[in-house]
Amino acid sequence: MLIKDMAARLQITPRAIRYYEEKGLIKPQKADESGYRHFTEEDVWKLQTVVTLREVGMQIEDIRLVMEKMEDQQGSLLHHLELQRSVLYSRWVEMSKLIQTTETMIERVKHDGVMDAAALYELAEGNKRLRQTRDNWVDRWNFDQIADHYDELVLGEREGFNPHENYEYVLDTVVAAANPQEGEQGLDAGIGTGNLASRFALRGIHMSGFDQSLQMLQRCRQKHPFIPTKLGTFFAIPFLENGFDFVVTSYAMNHLTDEQKLLALAEFNRVLKPGGRLVIADLMFIDQAERERHLRALRDAGEEEAIRIIEDKWYADRSRLIEGLQDLGFEVQAKRLTRYVHLLLANPR
Incomplete structure (x- = not known):
């Protein structure tokens, strides 16, 4: 077909088609002598893809990368x-x-x-x-790289310092604290490979989840294809307001600074329904004084590896989290589950 036929079919202007051609997104054939552009059905499909991606705000350079990879890499379009x-x-x-x-x-x-x-x-x-x-958040821990053996890291036996001790007990306690009811909608923030969300789903609770690591999400989707997941961050949770009866998160917020944790709390509050509740299970100290005492004791005992592991992340100051939740209108109950993991149950006042 000619460019005017293509424009009429896709409801765009010939000028837009020429622009995408100039950018290398489509490459129609030209007749030998007339110089008219001749488009095939494959060109139609490619241009439809371009128009769709432009509609959702994708930049031309990013679209070019998508188009180049689509034929060579399965799932590339979905990823982008x-x-x-x-x-x-x-x-x-x-x-x-x-x-x-x-x-x-x-x-x-x-x-x-x-x-x-x-x-x-x-x-x-x-x-x-x-x-x-x-x-300013950066994935210093390469979650895409460890996704395939993440479950072994948290579930396997480990000698010495182990921040994930009693891992399954912690997750079961989160479920009990959330007290899910039939018909409720729940969100697992930082879903990882789905170990927590699946516990709710197996009880018949409709769960969704998000994670910043595509590889962790792919592993979760392989294990639990019945749980809908999205790529997203704690600072811009990829769901609209007031969609969930409860939000849960485990072993994820220790990768956020204290300031970033407060932003995450505000996002949890945004996506919760009025009256919704929040359960956090993560690595924490009661306050800064307890952290300093504990690190000093580890240093005196020569536990340098434990200190290195603790300082590699941002173990929460529990008192600051509680204060942040109270500022958002929650009443908070706190409980220590293991040496380093604390549980916070936040209900609206």
């Missing part, structure tokens, strides 16, 4: 679409925060009658710091 969805949720959450900041600025100006430049600057800087806190 999942990445794009994660990016869109991040932008959406950031835009929501900007809107909230702007609304606060407007209300302050209305109330004061004048524009306090210093106060407005403070609000803007606060929003900037939040964005930087979200953007």
Whole structure:
């Protein structure tokens, strides 16, 4: 078909088609003498893909990579679409925060009658710091690399220091604390390979999950194909507001700094239904004083490997988490489960 036929079929302009051709996304054949572009059904399919990816905001360079890999790498398009969805949720959450900041600025100006430049600057800087806190997270632990043997790491016997001791007991305790009821919707934040979410699903509870590691998600989908999962982060949970009766998370927040943990708590609150509850089981110290005492005792005992493992992550300050949850309107019950794992049950006031 000719370019005008292609444009009519896909409801786009010939100019757009020429643009995508210039960018190398499609390569129609040209007649020997007329110079007219001749498009095949394969060109139609490729252009439909391009238009679809542009609709969800994917950049031209990223689309080119997708198109190059689609024929060679099974699942590449799905992977890139999942990445794009994660990016869109991040932008959406950031835009929501900007809107909230702007609304606060407007209300302050209305109330004061004048524009306090210093106060407005403070609000803007606060929003900037939040964005930087979200953007500064890096996967230093290579979860994509350890996904295939993650279960062995947490379930296997280990000599010496073991932050995952009594792992299955911890997960069972999370389920009991969440107290899931028939018909409820639950979310596993940082689902990993699905060891926690599957316990709920086997009780007939509808569970969803997200994780920042595609390989961990692929392993989870192999083990538990009945649990829907998404690629996403704790700072932009890839679900809309008020969708879940409860949120659970285990052994995941220790990969977030104290400031990032507070952002994650706000995201948990966003996706919970009114009256929803939250259960966290993770590596923690009661407060900074307990952390310092414990590290000092390990140092005196020559337990350098244990110190290295603890300092490789961000064991939570339980008191700060409780304070953050209380600021969000939760009542919190705390319990130590193992030497390092604490459980927090947060219910709305």
